[in-house]
Amino acid sequence: MDKVDLRKLASELNLSVATVSKALRDSYEIKEETKQRVRLLADKLNYQPNLFASNLRQGKSRTIAVVIPEIASNFFALVTDGIQAVAEKKRYHVLTYATRGNYENEMSTIKHLENGRVDGLLISLSCETQGHQHLNRLKEAGIEIVFFDRVSQLSDCPTVTTDDYTSAYKATEHLIQNKCKRIAFLSLPDHISINQNRKQGYIDALKSKNKVVDNRLIIPCVNEPEKDYLIVRDVLSRKNPPDGIFAVVEKLAIATYNACNDLKIKIPRQLKIITFSNLPTASLVNPSMSTITQPAFEMGMEACALLFRRIEKKYLSNKTEHIVLKSNLIARKSTAK
Amino acid sequence: MDKVDLRKLASELNLSVATVSKALRDSYEIKEETKQRVRLLADKLNYQPNLFASNLRQGKSRTIAVVIPEIASNFFALVTDGIQAVAEKKRYHVLTYATRGNYENEMSTIKHLENGRVDGLLISLSCETQGHQHLNRLKEAGIEIVFFDRVSQLSDCPTVTTDDYTSAYKATEHLIQNKCKRIAFLSLPDHISINQNRKQGYIDALKSKNKVVDNRLIIPCVNEPEKDYLIVRDVLSRKNPPDGIFAVVEKLAIATYNACNDLKIKIPRQLKIITFSNLPTASLVNPSMSTITQPAFEMGMEACALLFRRIEKKYLSNKTEHIVLKSNLIARKSTAK
DNA sequence: CTGAAAGCGCTTACAG
DNA sequence: CTGAAAGCGCTTACAG
Numbered sequence: 120m121d122k123v124d125l126r127k128l129a130s131e132l133n134l135s136v137a138t139v140s141k142a143l144r145d146s147y148e149i150k151e152e153t154k155q156r157v158r159l160l161a162d163k164l165n166y167q168p169n170l171f172a173s174n175l176r177q178g179k180s181r182t183i184a185v186v187i188p189e190i191a192s193n194f195f196a197l198v199t200d201g202i203q204a205v206a207e208k209k210r211y212h213v214l215t216y217a218t219r220g221n222y223e224n225e226m227s228t229i230k231h232l233e234n235g236r237v238d239g240l241l242i243s244l245s246c247e248t249q250g251h252q253h254l255n256r257l258k259e260a261g262i263e264i265v266f267f268d269r270v271s272q273l274s275d276c277p278t279v280t281t282d283d284y285t286s287a288y289k290a291t292e293h294l295i296q297n298k299c300k301r302i303a304f305l306s307l308p309d310h311i312s313i314n315q316n317r318k319q320g321y322i323d324a325l326k327s328k329n330k331v332v333d334n335r336l337i338i339p340c341v342n343e344p345e346k347d348y349l350i351v352r353d354v355l356s357r358k359n360p361p362d363g364i365f366a367v368v369e370k371l372a373i374a375t376y377n378a379c380n381d382l383k384i385k386i387p388r389q390l391k392i393i394t395f396s397n398l399p400t401a402s403l404v405n406p407s408m409s410t411i412t413q414p415a416f417e418m419g420m421e422a423c424a425l426l427f428r429r430i431e432k433k434y435l436s437n438k439t440e441h442i443v444l445k446s447n448l449i450a451r452k453s454t455a456k
Numbered sequence: 457m458d459k460v461d462l463r464k465l466a467s468e469l470n471l472s473v474a475t476v477s478k479a480l481r482d483s484y485e486i487k488e489e490t491k492q493r494v495r496l497l498a499d500k501l502n503y504q505p506n507l508f509a510s511n512l513r514q515g516k517s518r519t520i521a522v523v524i525p526e527i528a529s530n531f532f533a534l535v536t537d538g539i540q541a542v543a544e545k546k547r548y549h550v551l552t553y554a555t556r557g558n559y560e561n562e563m564s565t566i567k568h569l570e571n572g573r574v575d576g577l578l579i580s581l582s583c584e585t586q587g588h589q590h591l592n593r594l595k596e597a598g599i600e601i602v603f604f605d606r607v608s609q610l611s612d613c614p615t616v617t618t619d620d621y622t623s624a625y626k627a628t629e630h631l632i633q634n635k636c637k638r639i640a641f642l643s644l645p646d647h648i649s650i651n652q653n654r655k656q657g658y659i660d661a662l663k664s665k666n667k668v669v670d671n672r673l674i675i676p677c678v679n680e681p682e683k684d685y686l687i688v689r690d691v692l693s694r695k696n697p698p699d700g701i702f703a704v705v706e707k708l709a710i711a712t713y714n715a716c717n718d719l720k721i722k723i724p725r726q727l728k729i730i731t732f733s734n735l736p737t738a739s740l741v742n743p744s745m746s747t748i749t750q751p752a753f754e755m756g757m758e759a760c761a762l763l764f765r766r767i768e769k770k771y772l773s774n775k776t777e778h779i780v781l782k783s784n785l786i787a788r789k790s791t792a793k
Numbered sequence: 794c795t796g797a798a799a800g801c802g803c804t805t806a807c808a809g
Numbered sequence: 810c811t812g813a814a815a816g817c818g819c820t821t822a823c824a825g
Contacts, residue, residue, distance in 0.1 A: 124802060135812045140804060150810060165593065167571035171512040172802035175817050180508070182551075190540065191533040191753075200528045203554050207561075212573075214519075215552045217540050224544075234504035236549075256502065376740050398737060403713050405742030416528075461818060472796045477820060487794060509818035512801050 123164045132156060143168070179238050182212040183426060186228055186242040188220045188269070193369070193397040194415050195243070198267065201419020202241060209427055211238075218245040220342050229253045232262065239263040239426045244271060246308045246342050263429040267422040268413075269313050277429065277440040279422040283313055286411045286446045287320025290365055290393045293409070293448065295328050297456050299363030299391055303336045303354060305371040317367050317395070336361060340371055347371060352378040355390070362390055363454075369396035372408065391454040395446075406452035413446045460501045469493060480505070516575050519549040520763060523565055523579040525557045525606070530706070530734040531752050532580070535604065538756020539578060546764055548575075555582040557679050566590045569599065576600040576763045581608060583645045583679050600766040604759040605750075606650050614766065614777040616759040620650055623748045623783045624657025627702055627730045630746070630785065632665050634793050636700030636728055640673045640691060642708040654704050654732070673698060677708055684708060689715040692727070699727055700791075706733035709745065728791040732783075743789035750783045 129136045134153070142149045142157035143166075160166075174180045185202055187195045199215065206213050214237060218224040225245045230253060232240060240262055242254075251273050258264055258276070270278040294302050304321045307314045318337065325332050338354055340347040351374045354361065366372040372394035376386070384390050386406055396410040421442050428440075466473045471490070479486045479494035480503075497503075511517045522539055524532045536552065543550050551574060555562040562582045567590060569577060577599055579591075588610050595601055595613070607615040631639050641658045644651045655674065662669050675691055677684040688711045691698065703709040709731035713723070721727050723743055730746040738745045758779050765777075 126802080136803085137805080137812055137814090138810085140802095141811090144804085146805095148810065153810080165567075165570070167567070169512070169802050170571050170573050171508045171517070172817090173804070175506070175508040175512055175819085176802080176804045178817075189537070190527075191530070191537045193528070193530075196528040196533045199552075200526070200554060203527065203552070207553075212551055213553075214549055215536075215540070216544075216550075217537060230502075230504070231549075233502070234507050236507050370736075373736060373740065380740075399707075399710060400735060400737045400741050403710065403717075403742060404737050404740040405744075407742075463818080473818090474797075474820080475795055477818095478795090481820085483821095485794065490794080506818050509801090510820070512803085513818080513820045515801075 123166045124169065128157065128160055128164070128166060132160060178235065180212075180236060181210065182214060182237045183239045183241060183423075184214045184216065184232055184237045186216045186218060186225065186240065188218055188243060188245045190215070190217050193399065194268075194413065197397055197415035198243075198419035198422075201416040201421075202423040203419075204416075205420050205423035205427070211427075220246040226253045229257055233257055233260050235260070235262075237262060239265070239430050241265050241267060241422050241426055243267050244269040244311065246311055263426060265422050265426045265429070267418055269311050272312050275439050277425055277442075279418055279425060279442045279444070280313070281413045281418070281444045281446045283316040283446075284320040284323075286395070286448065287317040287365070288324045289320075289448050290411055291321045291324035292328070293450060293454060294363040294365060294391055294393060295324070295330070297363075297387075297391055297454050299361075301333075301336060301359070301361045302363035302365055303338055303361035305338050305340055305351065305364060305366040305375070307340060307342060307367055309339060314367055321365060344370065344374070348374045348377060351375050352382065355379070355382055355384060360390075364390060364392045364394075366392065366394035369394055369398055369410075372396060376404065376408075386453050387455045393448075393450075393454050401449070402451060406455075409449065409451045409454040411446050411448050414444050418444055460503045461506065465494065465497055465501070465503060469497060515572065517549075517573060518547065519551060519574045520576045520578060520760075521551045521553065521569055521574045523553045523555060523562065523577065525555055525580060525582050527552070527554050530736065531605075531750065534734055534752035535580075535756035535759075538753040538758075539760040540756075541753075542757050542760035542764070548764075557583040563590045566594055570594055570597050572597070572599075574599060576602070576767050578602050578604060578759050578763055580604050581606040581648065583648055600763060602759050602763045602766065604755055606648050609649050612776050614762055614779075616755055616762060616779045616781070617650070618750045618755070618781045618783045620653040620783075621657040621660075623732070623785065624654040624702070625661045626657075626785050627748055628658045628661035629665070630787060630791060631700040631702060631728055631730060632661070632667070634700075634724075634728055634791050636698075638670075638673060638696070638698045639667075639700035639702055640675055640698035642675050642677055642688065642701060642703040642712070644677060644679060644704055646676060651704055658702060681707065681711070685711045685714060688712050689719065692716070692719055692721060697727075701727060701729045701731075703729065703731035706731055706735055706747075709733060713741065713745075723790050724792050730787075730791050738786070739788060743792075746786065746788045746791040748783050748785050751781050755781055 125136045125139050129139045139157050142154045216228045264276045266276055267279040322332050340350055355378050364375050379386055393409040397415050401408040401410045462473045462476050466476045476494050479491045553565045601613045603613055604616040659669050677687055692715050701712050716723055733747040734752050738747045
């Protein structure tokens with residue numbers, strides 16, 4: 120079975136390649152009867168246009184890239200799912216890249232996107248990301264960028280985030296109300312905006328209750344499972360250990376649960392825990408875990424829809440959209456009095 | 457800043473486009489000095505070759521597609537992670553498509569891949585998949601296919617799976633040893649090979665212990681969270697309910713936990729549960745969950761490596777590789793006597 | 794060692 | 810309404 124291309128269709132139909140191409144693109148220039156003949160044969164021979172040829176010619180790709188720190192996380196998996204759902208409807212293809220929280224990876228990935236391979240980029244920054252030259256160059260190359268969750272404050276790109284400051288404030292308040300005196304904030308590396316917002320919410324909530332903000336209770340983790348576990352266990356083994364943990368991501372909460380099991384610390388009696396999380400088993404763990412749950416799937420959909428708005432009508436892009444979605448605080452047993 | 461293409465480099469360097477292209481591809485035809493001049497300028501101007509042009513010309517894409525039923529599942533997220541890790545090293549791009557367990561989706565996705573957009577496909581079949589014409593056509597188009605986990609018995613493509621029959625046999629045996637008399641097998645829709653292997657393992661284990669296989673204890677779920685929950689709750693509310701549940705995927709186990717909570721059924725006293733699962737919180741749920749854990753990340757790596765072996769040396773492809781990885785049975789409290 | 798030329802398979806402005 | 814021709818940006822067989 121030879122390859123079916125426009126030339127083949129054209130010769131079988133005694134038409135020119137130009138006419139066949141236009142017919143398949145439903146051009147007003149072509150009469151209905153011809154269009155039908157063309158479509159019929161194209162279907163019969165299962166013609167599939169060569170995307171590289173048409174992308175090259177048209178200068179667009181109907182493809183977007185998604186760059187995330189990791190795939191195997193409930194949050195990012197749900198976001199990606201939401202992105203796919205929207206992209207699929209638009210008949211766009213989705214290239215996914217995991218940076219593993221590594222800045223070098225992120226830079227080289229983005230550099231490889233500069234050749235027009237994609238029309239747009241949805242990105243959640245890796246933990247280590249600091250500079251923005253690589254993203255600026257991409258923008259200059261005419262590729263639309265939308266940040267989600269872990270956004271950059273330095274660029275004027277559109278963003279989709281959740282109300283991290285407010286959620287963190289409420290979560291801290293919740294711990295205080297349930298009698299926590301020494302609340303440890305388990306954080307990711309510091310230059311992530313999301314982390315800064317959450318930390319600020321935590322700090323402001325403490326201040327508003329006239330609690331002293333103790334720097335030793337802001338625990339920077341490193342985003343490596345084993346090391347994070349050791350850091351957490353270390354904190355819980357201190358002479359004057361915390362009686363409340365506010366974890367900025369779910370894997371730190373899991374590390375805390377594991378450390379408590381190993382150290383025989385009772386949750387919530389000796390230690391209360393709340394965390395940002397999209398774990399489907401939050402209500403099933405022992406004890407059930409209080410969470411702030413982000414609308415991850417929705418975030419993916421919103422971010423992708425926003426990206427398409429930008430791709431499809433660039434001329435309107437003088438204003439920069441910032442969408443903020445609400446997270447949900449669900450109190451369970453891990454923070455019970 | 458205009459676009460930097462070969463022509464631009466060539467004119468700045470007083471060379472021909474052909475020479476520049478060859479220099480960048482490190483051709484033996486070009487002298488070292490010229491190569492260096494070219495590379496220097498290319499770096500300086502941040503030249504990125506247009507992939508559509510070069511793919512069109514060369515007839516390959518350095519891109520693979522991953523088609524999975526869903527992204528937001530620990531298992532598939534881990535597999536995808538493993539795939540990415542290998543693809544990244546080979547400097548390949550990865551297009552991801554989620555079929556949502558829908559056959560139509562799977563067909564149309566695969567049809568769109570027939571145009572040479574990718575060099576290879578890694579696929580785990582959707583629950584509903586039955587026919588194989590769409591995959592056969594893709595093969596005829598010269599695109600290499602590797603199946604993983606949910607494989608097809610009908611094609612002669614290479615596969616990467618786990619030892620599902622054996623694992624299921626052992627899991628059933630484990631339940632019997634812990635005194636279960638009526639073990640319900642919660643299954644996915646039936647035409648998935650993985651499901652058939654797991655079911656056969658279950659049946660054979662029962663037979664080997666001289667237990668009757670009661671068809672009513674093979675419970676087909678439908679792969680929709682709410683409906684599955686209702687099916688499970690219904691089973692547990694029967695007059696003569698099961699005292700053991702063997703779930704073929706983790707979401708059915710989660711449904712079971714939820715149903716037990718609602719119906720006040722005590723695990724493991726009244727009901728024991730074991731499931732195939734990659735949940736990071738299996739040891740933290742209440743009670744901790746006995747699992748058969750598949751090496752998901754490794755499966756992704758193996759499948760991707762196998763695909764590259766096929767892509768890179770098709771001439772050797774007269775034998776079909778089938779890789780089987782070992783799963784791990786981890787007994788926890790949910791199956792304790 | 795370098796370059797002119799053809800061609801990958803499309804799309805589209807233009808002519809008829 | 811149809812078609813001839815140019816061109817998207819590369820790569821490569823061939824000539825010199």
